[in-house]
Amino acid sequence: xxxxxxxTVAAIVRRDDRYLIVEETVGGRLVLNQPAGxxxxxxxxxxxxxxxxxxxxxxxxVPQALVGIYQYExxxxxxxxxxxxxxxxxxxxxxxxxxxxIERALWxxxxxxxxRAACHRGPQVLRAVDDYESGRRYPLDALVGWS
Numbered sequence: 001x002x003x004x005x006x007x008t009v010a011a012i013v014r015r016d017d018r019y020l021i022v023e024e025t026v027g028g029r030l031v032l033n034q035p036a037g038x039x040x041x042x043x044x045x046x047x048x049x050x051x052x053x054x055x056x057x058x059x060x061x062v063p064q065a066l067v068g069i070y071q072y073e074x075x076x077x078x079x080x081x082x083x084x085x086x087x088x089x090x091x092x093x094x095x096x097x098x099x100x101x102i103e104r105a106l107w108x109x110x111x112x113x114x115x116r117a118a119c120h121r122g123p124q125v126l127r128a129v130d131d132y133e134s135g136r137r138y139p140l141d142a143l144v145g146w147s
Contacts, residue, residue, distance in 0.1 A: 005078075005081065007038065007080075008037060008038055008083070009036060009037065009045055009046075009082065010033075010035065010049065010124075010128060011034055011085055012129065013061065013086075013087060016107075017109055018107035019034070019109070019110070019129060020035060020089065020107060021034060021105070021113070022034070022036075022104070022105050023102070023103045023106060024056075024102045025103060026101065031119055031120065031121040032113070032121065032125060033122075034125060035049075035052055035053040035056040035059075035061070036052055037052035044143070046140060049061060049063055054096075057089075058096040058105065059089040059105070060091040060092075062090060063086070063087040065085070065087075065137035065138060065139065065140060066083065066086075066137070066139070066140060066142060067084040067085065067137065067138075068128060068131050069082070069084075070082040070127065072122055072123065082124055082128075083143075084124075084128040084132075086137060
């Protein structure tokens with residue numbers, strides 16, 4: 001049997017020096033993460049980031065650039081390849097129910113994220129914020145399948 005590898009996406013959204021973050025319950029533990037999730041068959045990576053952001057935060061996400069591609073292996077032996085997109089949010093749908101396991105969406109500064117580092121879902125959370133703040137951006141058309 002081959003390795004367990006997951007392709008995931010994440011949205012990096014900054015507004016007024018605060019980042020859009022989700023507080024979610026994973027394995028009985030409350031963790032912080034960017035709006036993120038798995039790529040589904042039939043969608044592009046950017047479409048997956050739009051969908052996941054809406055499902056987890058009730059915000060409409062508009063991807064503008066790729067911040068980075070991150071490889072992470074969990075303690076359980078699962079490999080994740082994460083595509084993090086920078087963009088902005090437009091409309092908000094506060095009446096929309098959030099995905100199961102998502103407690104709430106919140107806006108945190110980088111300092112607040114650092115202070116709660118022990119609660120991050122993984123090391124890629126702060127790494128993506130730092131890459132975003134350093135100005136790392138790649139054009140969306142670098143991803144084959146973007147339309």
